[in-house]
Amino acid sequence: MNQLISFIKKEFYHITRDIRTLFMLLMMPIAQLMIFGFAITTEINNTSVVVLDNSKTIESAQLIAQVNASKYFNLKGYLTKQEEIQNFFRLGKTKLAIVIPQEFGRDIYHSGKTEIQLIADASDPNEATTIVNYIQQIIAQYQQQSINQDGNSxxxxxxxxxxxxxxxxxxxYNFVPGxxxxxxxxxxxxxxxVSIVKEKEEGTMEILLVSPLKPISIILAKxxxxxxxSIIDVFSILILSVYVLEVPIAGNLFLLFFLCxxxxxxxxxxxxxxxxxxxTQQAAMIISSMGLLLPTLLLSGLIFPVENMPIILRIISNILPAYWFISAVKDVMIKGLGFFSIWKECLILVGMTIFLLTISVRMFKNRL
Structure with missing residues (x-):
């Protein structure tokens, strides 16, 4: 029994001496719980919405006020003409546009029925369907309240x-960019x-470092x-997307390749x-898979809208290159937007590349 206890203590000493392993054992469950708990949600909150009120009556104002009072929607502004709707969607300033006809108030009291137009950004179909369902529920509540007030069934x-x-x-349409x-x-x-760490584990990195090749040449060779x-994969994915999944490329193909x-x-x-x-290869695999692939899957906007997440998770998502890439690919591939609509995403990705490459090269040189 004493021998067993001694071996157990020995294993505890091994674990506690390896700070990185201990950190992963204690912090990884907490991180996963926080990510899954807050990121995995089908609720849509604070969705940006714009209104084109052609009626400008008390009835339309009451409906708009009820929409704005909901936690699901955030009124971004009023439009004055139909042409402005497309611009708001192209610039990503709204997810939903409500168009109230000029005869809205008159039709309510004279014919007893009217209609409004709901225009949604369906580049993410699940999000668009949820948004439309929410707004229709609010319209139904407004209708019911009006019935109770005037008795008109x-x-x-x-x-x-x-x-x-x-x-x-x-x-x-949503999953191909993701x-x-x-x-x-x-x-x-x-x-x-993994390929570079493999050279370290097998001892062949020392041979490369003492060769006439400069460190930058070794990095480029890898x-x-x-x-x-990856460039070949770009061609393969786009061909399969267009001809198998029937996802059209609405934007400029060269701009899409540049972004990729x-x-x-x-x-x-x-x-x-x-x-x-x-x-070690194991450490590189764990960091790449658990530390990058899981956050990319959950926090990049591929499955769950980033706008609905807590501020901490939104900050983490902004650090991920995939968040900016997926957003820009949707704008070019699905919406057909040009460079001036995605220049911010391109600039951020270029900045990330320069920053990461500079640090990587300097750390690699320090190992000579």
Missing amino acids: SYVIKSQVKMLYNPQLKSS IMGLVFMLICTMMTS VVPYFLI TIFILSTLSLGLLISSVTQ
Whole structure:
């Protein structure tokens, strides 16, 4: 019994001496609980909405006030003409537009029925469906309250729903950009970090370091093959998306390739950084998979809207290159927007690439 206790103590000493292992054992469950607890939700809160009120009556004002009072919606402003709706959607300033007809108030009391138009951004079909359901519930509540006040039981408000960018509500429109981000994260970040750490474990890195090659040449030799493979994957994903999944490329194809190239370089730089701070393939795999793939899957906006997450998780999502990439790919591929609509995302990805690559190269040189 004493021998067993001694061996148990020995294992505890091994665990507590390895700070990184102990940190992962204690902090990883907490991190996963926080991410899954707050990120995995189907609720839509504080959705940006704009209103085109052609009626400008007391009835329309009451309906708008009820929408704005809901926790689900945040009124961003009033429009003056129909053409402004498209611009708000293209700039990503709104998820929903409510168009109230000029005869709204008159039809309510004369014919007993009227209709309003709901225009939603359906690039994410699940989110668009939820938003439309919420707004229709609010309209139904407004209708019921008006019935109770004036006693008119034939009071009816119909909703004319229009889904922009994805009228058929195909889920592939949303998942193709996200899958692109996950694939590149897997190939570039994980495989690059593991391949370099493998050289350290097998002892061949010392041979490379004493060779006439400069450190930057060694890094390029490791990075270029995965970069070329990723470019081939870009072609494969886009071809399958268009001809198999029937997801059209509405924007400029060269701009889409440019965006993919920037993201690939950023993920390669991230893989180099991981290889610089790890000594074993196992550690590199854990950091790449648990530390990057899981947050990318949950916090990049691929499955759950980032806008509905707590402020801490939103800050973490802004650090992830995949968040900016997926957002920009949707704008180019699904919405057909140009460079001036995604220049911010491109600039952030370029900045991340330069920052990560600079740190990786400097840390690699320190190991000479």
